[in-house]
Amino acid sequence: MLRKIIFIFITTIILGITGYFTFLYYATYSEGVRSGELIKFSHKGMVFKTWEGEISQGISGAQIFSFSIMDSDKEVISNLKDMEGQYVKVTYVERYKTFPWWGDTKYFITNVKKDVSPFKLK
Template identity: 30%
Template sequence: MIGKFISWTLLIVVLIVAGWVYWNYYNVFGEGVKSGVLNYAVKKGNIFKTYEGKLIQEGFGATKTGTGLTSNQFEFSVENDSIYRILEVNSGKVFDLHYKEYRGVLPWRGNTVYIVDQIIQMRDLKPGSY
């Protein structure tokens, strides 16, 4: 009787933990497209080497303290080697990147909750823009 109770309790706890892990780290919270000039694409990390990048978007936004303006930046991670290779050699070009947003960060997936999974468009920067 007690063994059956412990088994059911353990099963319920494992299912709850598995559901929580899925919800926070594998369930896509949102997805969309961001456009901007690629500032950099790098491979970095102490244990897990991940691909990271940053887009500089047109326009300005408020700083976190609300006291000034800063450029809009989109920091992202990339899981796919082939996407990273394209970004790596095209810094300074304008990109439209499709991304998926997760609630949590996994160290082997990247340093951000935004994972770029597709390059929709790449074009040269027009003089006088951005």
């Protein structure tokens, strides 16, 4: 009887933890597009190396959008390296939480393309 209770208890805990991490892995809170000047892009971390960046969305960096990029998005990483200092439009997904090996933020870039700055004079 005691073994059965312990087995059910441990199985419930394992299923709960598995369900929690599965939810965090697949669920997204929102998706969207932002644009601005790509002012920072780096590969950082001591234990887990992650790709992080920042976009300035206002004049003189008044509003900063910080984001992360998954290691598996090689094309996005390559494009961001080439576009540093330029005006870009990024597509992102926002997650409820993140894992330390994914990145520092809840915002993950899925696509990036060069855009025309609204601040440039014609």
